[in-house]
Amino acid sequence: MLDEERLDWLRLIRSDNVGPRTFRSLVNHYGGARAALEVLPELARRGGASRIRVCPRADAERELEATRRLGVQLVTSFEATYPQRLAAIDDAPPLVALRGDLAVFSRPIVAIVGSRNASAAGQKFAERLARDLGDAGFAIASGLARGIDAAAHRASVASGTIAVLAGGHDRIYPPEHAGLLDALLANGTAIAEMPLGWEPRARDFPRRNRIISGLALGVVIVEAARRSGSLITARFALEQGREVFAVPGSPLDPRAEGTNDLLKQGATLVTEAADVLTVLQPIMGRQYAPAARDPDQPQQTDEPDRDARSRILALLGPAPVSLDDLVRLSGSTAAIVRTVLLELELAGRLERRGGTVALAAGPQDGR
Amino acid sequence: MLDEERLDWLRLIRSDNVGPRTFRSLVNHYGGARAALEVLPELARRGGASRIRVCPRADAERELEATRRLGVQLVTSFEATYPQRLAAIDDAPPLVALRGDLAVFSRPIVAIVGSRNASAAGQKFAERLARDLGDAGFAIASGLARGIDAAAHRASVASGTIAVLAGGHDRIYPPEHAGLLDALLANGTAIAEMPLGWEPRARDFPRRNRIISGLALGVVIVEAARRSGSLITARFALEQGREVFAVPGSPLDPRAEGTNDLLKQGATLVTEAADVLTVLQPIMGRQYAPAARDPDQPQQTDEPDRDARSRILALLGPAPVSLDDLVRLSGSTAAIVRTVLLELELAGRLERRGGTVALAAGPQDGR
Numbered sequence: 001m002l003d004e005e006r007l008d009w010l011r012l013i014r015s016d017n018v019g020p021r022t023f024r025s026l027v028n029h030y031g032g033a034r035a036a037l038e039v040l041p042e043l044a045r046r047g048g049a050s051r052i053r054v055c056p057r058a059d060a061e062r063e064l065e066a067t068r069r070l071g072v073q074l075v076t077s078f079e080a081t082y083p084q085r086l087a088a089i090d091d092a093p094p095l096v097a098l099r100g101d102l103a104v105f106s107r108p109i110v111a112i113v114g115s116r117n118a119s120a121a122g123q124k125f126a127e128r129l130a131r132d133l134g135d136a137g138f139a140i141a142s143g144l145a146r147g148i149d150a151a152a153h154r155a156s157v158a159s160g161t162i163a164v165l166a167g168g169h170d171r172i173y174p175p176e177h178a179g180l181l182d183a184l185l186a187n188g189t190a191i192a193e194m195p196l197g198w199e200p201r202a203r204d205f206p207r208r209n210r211i212i213s214g215l216a217l218g219v220v221i222v223e224a225a226r227r228s229g230s231l232i233t234a235r236f237a238l239e240q241g242r243e244v245f246a247v248p249g250s251p252l253d254p255r256a257e258g259t260n261d262l263l264k265q266g267a268t269l270v271t272e273a274a275d276v277l278t279v280l281q282p283i284m285g286r287q288y289a290p291a292a293r294d295p296d297q298p299q300q301t302d303e304p305d306r307d308a309r310s311r312i313l314a315l316l317g318p319a320p321v322s323l324d325d326l327v328r329l330s331g332s333t334a335a336i337v338r339t340v341l342l343e344l345e346l347a348g349r350l351e352r353r354g355g356t357v358a359l360a361a362g363p364q365d366g367r
Numbered sequence: 368m369l370d371e372e373r374l375d376w377l378r379l380i381r382s383d384n385v386g387p388r389t390f391r392s393l394v395n396h397y398g399g400a401r402a403a404l405e406v407l408p409e410l411a412r413r414g415g416a417s418r419i420r421v422c423p424r425a426d427a428e429r430e431l432e433a434t435r436r437l438g439v440q441l442v443t444s445f446e447a448t449y450p451q452r453l454a455a456i457d458d459a460p461p462l463v464a465l466r467g468d469l470a471v472f473s474r475p476i477v478a479i480v481g482s483r484n485a486s487a488a489g490q491k492f493a494e495r496l497a498r499d500l501g502d503a504g505f506a507i508a509s510g511l512a513r514g515i516d517a518a519a520h521r522a523s524v525a526s527g528t529i530a531v532l533a534g535g536h537d538r539i540y541p542p543e544h545a546g547l548l549d550a551l552l553a554n555g556t557a558i559a560e561m562p563l564g565w566e567p568r569a570r571d572f573p574r575r576n577r578i579i580s581g582l583a584l585g586v587v588i589v590e591a592a593r594r595s596g597s598l599i600t601a602r603f604a605l606e607q608g609r610e611v612f613a614v615p616g617s618p619l620d621p622r623a624e625g626t627n628d629l630l631k632q633g634a635t636l637v638t639e640a641a642d643v644l645t646v647l648q649p650i651m652g653r654q655y656a657p658a659a660r661d662p663d664q665p666q667q668t669d670e671p672d673r674d675a676r677s678r679i680l681a682l683l684g685p686a687p688v689s690l691d692d693l694v695r696l697s698g699s700t701a702a703i704v705r706t707v708l709l710e711l712e713l714a715g716r717l718e719r720r721g722g723t724v725a726l727a728a729g730p731q732d733g734r
Contacts, residue, residue: 121619248615248627251638252488260615260638263630271618271627 006095007060008033009076013094014055014063014195015040017346020091025342027094040346046309047340047347066196072099072169083191085109089214089240093193096211099169100185104139104160108284110276111141111212111237113230114148114222114247115255122148122223122255125247127155129220132273134159138280139188141215143208144177148222148230157184162215165192166208167200191215209233210240217280218243220270224258231258234267243279245270304336312340320356373462374427375400376443380461381422381430381562382407384713387458392709407713413676414707414714433563439466439536450558452476456581456607460560463578466536467552471506471527475651477643478508478579478604480597481515481589481614482622489515489590489622492614494522496587499640501526505647506555508582510575511544515589515597524551529582532559533575534567558582576600577607584647585610587637591625598625601634610646612637671703679707687723 012033013023018040026036037054044052067074074095077087083105086092112130114122130140130152140156142149144163153161161184165172169192172178181190193211194204209232213219219237221244224230237244246267249256263269268279304312311330315321326337341357344350351360379400380390385407393403404421411419434441443462444454450472453459479497481489497507497519507523509516511530520528528551532539536559539545548557560578561571576599580586586604588611591597604611613634616623630636635646671679678697682688693704708724711717718727 121617125618247618248623248630248636249617250488250620250623251492251614253617256615256617257638260636263615263636264638264642269615269627269630271624271631275631 003064005033006074006076007057007064008037009094010060010063010074011055011057012037012040014060016053017044017049017348020093021352022342022345023094025338029339029342043343044346047343047345048349049347052346063195067097067169070099070169070196072097072196073102074098081105083109083215085216086211086214089210091210092214093211095193097169097192097196098189099191100189101160101187102189104162104188107137107139107160108280109141109162109216110138110280111216111219111233112148112152112222113142113145113209113212113219113233114224115228115230116145116147116149117255118147118151118223119253119255122247122249123151126151126222129222129247129270129273129276130155130161131159133276134161136273136277141212143205143212143229143233144172144174144181144190145229146174146177150177150180152222153180153184156188158187161188163188163190164208164212164215165190165200166194166204168192168194168196168198170196171199173200205229206232210236213237213240213242216242217283218245218276220245220247220276221259221262221267222247223249223255224262225254226257226261228258231262234262243268243283245276245279247271304332304340308332308336309340309343312337313344316344316350316357316359318358318361320353320358322356326357370431372400373441373443374424374431375404376461377427377430377441378422378424379404379407381427383420384411384416384715387460388719389709389712390461392705396706396709410710411713414710414712415716416714419713430562434464434536437466437536437563439464439563440469441465448472450476450582452583453578453581456577458577459581460578462560464536464559464563465556466558467556468527468554469556471529471555474504474506474527475647476508476529476583477505477647478583478586478600479515479519479589480509480512480576480579480586480600481591482595482597483512483514483516484622485514485518485590486620486622489614489616490518493518493589496589496637496640496643497522497528498526500643501528503640503644508579510572510579510596510600511539511541511548511557513541513544517544517547519589520547520551523555525554528555530555530557531575531579531582532557532567533561533571535559535561535563535565537563538566540567572596573599577603580604580609581607583609584650585612585643587612587614587643588626588629588634589614590616590622591629592621593624593628595625598629601629610635610650612643612646614638671699671707675699675703676707676710679704680711683711683717683724683726685725685728687720687725689723693724 027033030036040054074097075082076095077092081102110133126148134156139160140152141162142152172181213233213236219233221230221234234244244267246259246262247270315326315329327334349360351358394400397403407421441462441464442449444459448469477500493515501523506527507519508529509519539548580600580603586600588597588601601611611634613626613629614637682693682696694701716727718725
């Protein structure tokens with residue numbers, strides 16, 4: 001990929017209201033990042049926003065330069081060095097910032113995650129499991145958090161481990177794990193979706209978790225309370241078709257409530273590395289179909305007229321509605337409906353949840 | 368049932384080399400306990416034993432009288448007060464000695480068993496589960512052992528619990544649970560297969576465990592090391608078509624190794640009473656077909672001649688062989704093979720394992 005193209009990709013994903021899914025829609029719809037950048041302000045205006053911040057070329061150039069100085073590579077999802085399995089998920093980051101030894105991505109990856117306030121037994125078990133799976137040839141992905149995550153990384157520093165960051169590469173969280181991160185870069189990698197200088201906020205962690213599961217063949221949850229971040233990772237894993245493993249614990253231990261729930265829902269019970277290997281080794285060599293990388297077909301730009309736009313907007317509200325229903329009820333083509341939704345999304349007025357859309361609850365630009 | 372018949376049943380089951388399965392074969396084969404008692408010495412002689420001890424009438428009378436003095440009822444498997452589900456297992460005791468409030472058998476029964484050296488958490492969980500299942504209308508069966516068993520009984524003294532003894536009613540093990548046993552008799556029952564005065568030996572406990580699972584719709588294993596008695600109960604439960612439940616625990620806790628193994632093998636994971644109720648409530652009302660009570664059809668007494676007996680004996684050795692193979696290889700009828708096997712069994716020379724038979728390893732009477 002040319003540096004010029006990489007710059008366009010970076011500008012597009014760093015522009016307001018452009019997430020991984022919108023990015024893909026735009027590029028597919030307009031045939032490339034450059035063309036999408038050009039129509040962005042007009043699309044947002046039609047969607048109801050008075051203005052949209054398009055990432056300036058100079059900012060993107062500065063980011064590229066700064067990442068290079070830090071020894072970080074910005075890799076697009078079309079490049080061979082982009083992690084193969086991650087590219088196959090629906091909302092794969094268009095670009096990831098990678099640091100360390102990228103050879104780790106050529107190995108099968110298993111994620112090990114769990115409670116920040118893990119028990120000593122939980123941490124000991126995570127270490128044992130990470131070491132044994134490392135010895136069996138797996139790279140270990142986790143979130144660099146306190147507790148289980150750190151234990152899993154520590155035990156796989158030598159064999160190869162991947163730390164998935166919620167913020168930028170220069171904003172390590174928690175700060176006391178900066179040393180662990182440095183140590184793991186010799187045989188492993190740190191990966192970030194967010195730009196340099198990005199301080200991770202609470203909502204960045206669940207978003208980050210989809211990358212942990214997306215990288216891996218399967219996710220092992222070692223200890224997890226109910227409603228914890230680890231269970232979000234497990235849910236992502238299910239949605240992405242990854243294997244879900246859980247470590248059992250006493251019913252009287254709140255840190256085992258989440259994992260025991262997962263087991264009741266059908267997760268594979270893990271008490272030793274062999275339980276993971278038995279499930280993952282048969283699927284290790286399986287290739288993901290390249291088609292999964294790009295499910296939307298490039299389509300004709302169907303320009304919605306003012307009437308169509310009004311009809312579709314009138315059908316939307318705070319309750320989620322499916323694309324199929326919108327097409328049927330509006331009498332427009334799917335292409336037109338998609339265009340109107342894209343405009344609303346760029347204006348920050350649309351929320352996507354699963355296969356449905358709804359008007360965003362927050363304050364909106366007036367029309 | 369007439370007292371006279373009960374006496375014959377008691378004499379037959381208390382005679383040497385007559386276990387529950389042999390008892391049933393004999394009664395089916397000879398049309399009743401009285402007839403079986405008469406042929407017993409001759410059958411054993413043909414099987415190769417120089418003599419067999421047939422329980423004298425006076426001994427059986429003394430046992431009946433002693434049990435009555437202790438407030439214990441001897442109930443045969445043909446009587447209505449015999450526990451319904453227990454009667455349906457292959458090797459149901461022909462007679463059980465019951466003490467306490469027999470009304471408990473009219474309720475659905477769930478067994479809760481586990482380690483003798485249970486953790487405090489395990490005992491606490493067993494108590495909670497027994498109390499909640501008791502509140503839900505279940506009687507709780509267990510083995511009166513230290514640890515999990517005692518916790519399960521204690522928590523269900525008020526709602527109704529069943530202690531299954533490995534020895535006689537006057538030989539309570541462990542002795543310090545005599546008080547617990549007295550307490551539970553007000554709303555519950557103690558059940559024993561062995562005669563009064565019988566001191567439980569190591570091998571009586573596994574044998575007793577088939578009664579715990581046989582009484583119940585399902586068995587919950589709370590804590591269990593590998594190769595523990597609780598796992599024997601779980602295996603019996605599977606063989607008897609009972610539901611098997613297991614409580615998860617940390618992979619680093621040896622007391623959870625057995626239960627975690629059961630979960631890997633498909634046992635239902637239990638962290639609260641609702642997990643048990645969800646499975647058992649739909650099957651609570653299901654009746655066992657009376658046919659299951661007596662799968663062998665009464666058959667013609669096919670008397671084997673000396674040649675047939677020699678041919679069949681020659682086919683037997685320490686390695687297990689199936690009845691089908693014996694019939695095929697000996698050229699005899701199934702009825703003749705069964706008769707020869709019965710003779711050998713009564714002579715103490717045969718071991719049955721599952722559907723196969725083998726010559727017993729121990730010292731034998733000369734021919």
